[in-house]
Amino acid sequence: MENTQAFCSLDDTTDLRDELSEIRHRLHQNPELAYKEFQTSDLVAHNLESWGYKVTRGLGETGMVASLTAGTGTRAVAVRADMDALPIPEETGLPYASRNAGLMHACGHDGHTTMVLGAARHLARTRAFNGTVHLVFQPAEEIGADSGAMRMIADGLFERFPCEAIFGLHNHPGYPTGTFMFRSGPFMAASDTVNITIHGRGGHAARPHLAVDPVVIGAGLVTALQTVVARSIDPMQTAVVTVGAFNAGHAANVIPESARLQISVRSFDPDVRKLLETRIRALTEAHAGAYGARAEIEYVPGYPVVINSQAETELALQVARELVGDDRVVDNFGPIAGSEDFAYYLQKKPGCFLRLGNGEGAPMLHNASYDFNDDNLTVGAAYWTRLVERFLAQ
Incomplete structure (x- = not known):
């Protein structure tokens, strides 16, 4: 011994x-x-x-x-x-x-x-x-x-x-x-980053009906993204979707042209990692499209x-x-x-x-x-x- x-x-x-x-x-x-x-x-x-x-x-x-x-x-x-x-x-x-x-x-x-x-x-x-x-x-x-x-x-x-x-x-x-x-x-965990730009149509704050407001769309998307883990991932698995940044506009009386979200995504299982990307992409595109906007998605794979x-x-x-x-x-x-x-x-x-x-x-x-x-x-x-x-x- x-x-x-x-x-x-x-x-x-x-x-x-x-x-x-x-x-x-x-x-x-x-x-x-x-x-x-x-x-x-x-x-x-x-x-x-x-x-x-x-x-x-x-x-x-x-x-x-x-x-x-x-x-x-x-x-x-x-x-x-x-x-x-x-x-x-x-x-x-x-x-x-x-x-x-x-x-x-x-x-x-x-x-x-x-x-x-x-x-x-x-x-x-x-x-x-x-x-x-x-x-x-x-x-x-x-x-x-x-x-x-x-x-x-x-x-x-x-x-x-x-x-x-x-x-x-x-x-x-x-x-x-x-x-x-x-x-x-x-x-x-594996760590991925998602950069989302919502392209709307800017305008005057007093005439919101003539614009496509990316701030409202982005705000709704932040809430909707919380369902990705809660309603798409097996509760016995571990996953995190965190919106860490939301940037849009520079003035109170201006509806901006775009809004940008930055998201951190964490997971421990390869299949869960793939599913997270699929659901985030689909949800984002559908959400933006429903308001007449367009979503540009940059999904950046991070560490495994x-x-x-x-x-x-x-x-x-x-x-x-x-x-x-x-x-x-x-x-x-x-x-x-x-x-x-x-x-x-x-x-x-x-x-x-x-x-x-x-x-x-x-x-x-x-x-x-x-x-x-x-x-x-x-x-x-x-x-x-x-x-x-x-x-x-x-």
């Missing part, structure tokens, strides 16, 4: 706390948007090269892979971190708050990157694994389409850096710091469903239990309506995407007051280290 005590423990990475906090704060102070992660990439690459990794840059434009081999094993495993920030003005008031106006790490990618760097640091100094580890530092997760994962795969990620499995995680506000959450199978493979999820879950104990591990965590481009990796390789609690009562993701919890840095570093050691010891 394998001696699990031989692998990395929480105590093994506590000496890295100050170093990792400093790196994380530097990343937080200098947030960069998708495909503009130049300073971030430089900082990450500099550290990795100083620790003895072979660093290959330029995958997915600003992405990179850091590789390290130990022992004689022929197996390889990949761990991914995302690096990009969001166009949100920071309101934390922290001493290390963003220096880049209008930008901040409001989703914790600075923490994700730093945890993997922490694992890289410990793996390099101990080399207590047997095979090859590929650390994937990815740009442009937040972009929603044409993402960093897609571009890294297109640039030959898995051909140039072959591996048996890939793992990643995201922090999760609302759960205690250091708590790990897992789910095998569909875990995070994150589907975790069973064996890799079971291993990742077991590693967490060994590291932090059963009380800080949640098995069969509920599906999450948020989306992740990690899904593209899982279409190519088996693997697991998991969640890590960022603190109860902590600000939600994509919030101007959000901050990654530094208490997770050494926990995440120890987790990734132990997972690599365990995977390559199989």
